[in-house]
Amino acid sequence: MMTSPSSPLGSPSPCPAPPPSLPSSPTPSSPAPSSLPLPPALPPTGEVMVLALGRKRQRLLIGMSILPNLFLAFLLSSDPLLTLASPFRCRLPGPSPVPQVLNVSVRAETDGGVGQCKRDVMINNTLSGQTDCDVGFDYNVTEGLRNNIVTEWDLVCTQYWLVPVEEVCFILGVLTGSLGLGYMSDRLGRQKSLLVSLMLTVVFGVLVCVSPSPPVFITMRFCLAAASAGVYITLYVTRVELCDPSLRLLATMMSGLMMFAGELFLLGVALGCHSWRGLLGTGAAPLSLFLCYGIPGVFPESPRWLLLSERTGDMNSFSERNERQRDDDSFTELDTDSFSSPGRPRLSLPELLHSRNIWKNLCVLGFTSFISHGISHCYSSFRRDVKGTTPSFYWTYLLSVCAGGGAWLLLWATVERWGRRGILLLAMTLTGIASLILLGLMNYLSESAMTVFSILGLFSSQAAASLSILFTAEVMPTIIRGSGVGAVMALGCVGRLSSPLMDLRNHYGYFLHHVVYSSLALLAVLSILLLPESKRKPLPQTLADGEQYRRPPLVRRRRDNVPLLATPNPET
Numbered sequence: 001m002m003t004s005p006s007s008p009l010g011s012p013s014p015c016p017a018p019p020p021s022l023p024s025s026p027t028p029s030s031p032a033p034s035s036l037p038l039p040p041a042l043p044p045t046g047e048v049m050v051l052a053l054g055r056k057r058q059r060l061l062i063g064m065s066i067l068p069n070l071f072l073a074f075l076l077s078s079d080p081l082l083t084l085a086s087p088f089r090c091r092l093p094g095p096s097p098v099p100q101v102l103n104v105s106v107r108a109e110t111d112g113g114v115g116q117c118k119r120d121v122m123i124n125n126t127l128s129g130q131t132d133c134d135v136g137f138d139y140n141v142t143e144g145l146r147n148n149i150v151t152e153w154d155l156v157c158t159q160y161w162l163v164p165v166e167e168v169c170f171i172l173g174v175l176t177g178s179l180g181l182g183y184m185s186d187r188l189g190r191q192k193s194l195l196v197s198l199m200l201t202v203v204f205g206v207l208v209c210v211s212p213s214p215p216v217f218i219t220m221r222f223c224l225a226a227a228s229a230g231v232y233i234t235l236y237v238t239r240v241e242l243c244d245p246s247l248r249l250l251a252t253m254m255s256g257l258m259m260f261a262g263e264l265f266l267l268g269v270a271l272g273c274h275s276w277r278g279l280l281g282t283g284a285a286p287l288s289l290f291l292c293y294g295i296p297g298v299f300p301e302s303p304r305w306l307l308l309s310e311r312t313g314d315m316n317s318f319s320e321r322n323e324r325q326r327d328d329d330s331f332t333e334l335d336t337d338s339f340s341s342p343g344r345p346r347l348s349l350p351e352l353l354h355s356r357n358i359w360k361n362l363c364v365l366g367f368t369s370f371i372s373h374g375i376s377h378c379y380s381s382f383r384r385d386v387k388g389t390t391p392s393f394y395w396t397y398l399l400s401v402c403a404g405g406g407a408w409l410l411l412w413a414t415v416e417r418w419g420r421r422g423i424l425l426l427a428m429t430l431t432g433i434a435s436l437i438l439l440g441l442m443n444y445l446s447e448s449a450m451t452v453f454s455i456l457g458l459f460s461s462q463a464a465a466s467l468s469i470l471f472t473a474e475v476m477p478t479i480i481r482g483s484g485v486g487a488v489m490a491l492g493c494v495g496r497l498s499s500p501l502m503d504l505r506n507h508y509g510y511f512l513h514h515v516v517y518s519s520l521a522l523l524a525v526l527s528i529l530l531l532p533e534s535k536r537k538p539l540p541q542t543l544a545d546g547e548q549y550r551r552p553p554l555v556r557r558r559r560d561n562v563p564l565l566a567t568p569n570p571e572t
Contacts, residue, residue: 049303050244058242064299065239066255068231068290073262074269074283075205075228077401079170081270081279083163084144084393088156090133133157143393146274153214166218167500173225175493181230182237182486186479187344190238190302193482195294197230198287205284209277224284231287233489237482240473241304245536252470253412260405267397304478308345308541345479351543358476358546362484364527365472366491368428371524372465374495375431375517376400377502379438379457381510400458407463415467419535420474424467425528428521430460435518439511465492474534477546481539 050058139151149155155162177197185193204224211217236255243251269282293299352358380400415423434457438450445453469488476484498517502510532549540546 049307050242053242053303058247061242061299062239062247062251064293065235065242066251066258068235068287069255069258070262070265071283071286072228072232073259074266074279075201075224076174076232077259077263077266078276078279078283079167080393080397081144081266082148082276083150083167084148085150085156085160085163086142086144087140088137089140091135091138145270145276145279148276149214149217152276155214159214161504162214162218164500164504166214166221167503168497169218169222170225171493171496171500173222174229175490176222177226177229178233178486178489178493179483180226180486182233182482182484182489184230185234185237185482186347190234190241190305190482191294191299193230194234194238194299195291197227197234198291198293200227201231202284202288202291205280205287209281209284229489233482233486236469237473237485238302240470241302241478241481241539245538248474249412249416249470253408256408256466257405260401260408263401263404267394267401304539304541305345308479347479348543352480355543355547357549358480358543360530361475361532361549362472362487364530365468365475366488367520367527368424368524369465369468369488369492370495371428371517371520372431372461372468372495373492374498375435375514375521376458376461376465377496377499378435378510378514378517379454379461381499381502399455403455403459404462404466407459407466410459410463411467411470416535419533420467420471421528421531421533424464424471424531425525427460427464427467428525428528431457431464432518432521432525434460435514435521439514439518468492471531471534474537474539475532475546475549477540477542479542480546 053061137154137156141151149166150163153159153162181193181197184196201224204220204227208217208220208224211220236252239251239255240248266279266283270279273279273282380396411423434453438445438453438457442450469485469492472485472488473481498513502513530551532551534549537549540549
């Protein structure tokens with residue numbers, strides 16, 4: 001039996017051994033097998049999802065979210081034009097025999113009060129023997145719309161109470177829409193909430209324009225306010241979630257300036273169309289064009305909200321497509337088709353109730369919004385309440401609108417440099433100081449000085465109100481961002497309720513009203529110290545992320561342990 005010399009143990013060899021060759025490194029086409037498991041792929045973060053859109057696509061979507069604000073201003077800011085009361089007198093049957101006497105009853109300053117009505121009835125008793133203004137009223141319209149709800153339905157004298165009721169119902173509608181549709185945007189998604197709100201806005205906008213009586217108008221106006229608030233909140237939240245930290249303030253400032261342009265355009269349209277029905281129709285009709293945002297691929301769902309939907313198939317689809325297109329400059333195919341039927345984000349109610357840091361931030365910002373919106377009425381009506389002189393409607397309207405536009409420019413110039421918390425603290429401090437000066441020195445201030453401090457207070461209060469909403473959108477986690485922004489806006493509406501309620505009481509008790517708001521403004525200055533700083537920070541996604549937004553120390557390079565200002569550790 002023969003054995004192979006190459007077989008050390010003498011085992012048979014079926015074939016000759018191959019010749020020796022030099023070792024070769026594995027080629028890229030055939031990698032060497034490895035027994036170690038591959039590391040798991042990390043799930044995409046919110047910032048990655050936004051960057052995957054590409055710069056061009058991202059800015060296009062931000063611009064699309066800003067454009068509807070031009071027409072939302074018609075629906076959300078038209079109340080002063082709709083309820084403006086002009087000087088009036090009782091209408092006499094037939095030609096007036098003594099026109100000089102009738103001219104006495106035409107007021108230079110309108111308050112819709114009972115005293116004017118008694119004078120008109122007394123003149124009518126002398127001239128025609130009537131006991132009431134049965135025929136109607138004649139109006140001397142010099143400002144605003146020639147035909148609004150006051151002149152069309154004679155909402156003066158005994159019917160004047162319907163005007164403040166309409167204003168209250170409108171504000172309550174904004175409050176209801178802020179809470180309800182803000183919550184719906186968190187549960188069903190930003191895109192679905194936007195489309196539902198847009199459809200309701202168009203429908204109720206048409207119904208308001210054809211309202212035959214004050215009760216129907218007030219009801220439809222309430223529903224229109226709720227739907228318009230839903231559109232505004234959904235676009236606001238979506239816009240913030242589409243931005244990376246460097247673009248959030250700029251995009252929000254541009255949306256605020258678009259509202260400013262819409263309010264100026266509203267006044268121009270009012271001077272041109274002369275009718276309140278045409279004015280509201282001009283705002284509601286163009287919003288129907290934005291229903292095209294529901295077409296797949298036109299206006300996608302918020303990437304950050306999709307990240308919380310916990311659809312593993314959608315996340316894997318996103319990762320695969322991002323891998324295929326990572327060499328491209330933009331990721332243009334992120335649309336609703338790639339995220340078919342996302343589920344609702346899972347919200348743990350016990351975890352939400354124990355999120356003390358989130359509740360603290362929400363309460364402080366809601367309190368600041370309440371004070372800022374409530375005290376604005378005190379500044380705009382201070383001269384009338386103290387001096388008894390009513391300024392021109394155009395002066396009051398343009399002053400309020402320009403103060404809001406200037407506030408956005410101030411925030412854009414300062415907030416990114418000195419932080420959200422510092423500028424909010426400065427704005428509330430100026431609001432309180434201007435209020436205290438007006439209240440304490442009203443008997444010693446000249447007319448020009450009183451105007452200057454009123455403008456300062458109006459300017460700073462609107463800056464604080466706008467910054468409170470932006471601050472809320474940045475510190476609230478994505479899973480409750482719509483509800484958080486809606487709650488802060490709703491508390492601002494509670495502050496706005498003081499304006500029509502004061503009109504309903506004919507401005508009695510304005511001094512106490514202003515003193516209470518001034519005291520609360522000083523308290524708001526102290527509560528702002530409890531807030532964190534969100535400048536250049538990524539948006540939190542979950543409740544645990546929101547709990548990580550801690551208040552910075554009061555003194556640099558030193559950790560303070562003040563019990564009132566201490567933030568609990570979320571892990572404990």
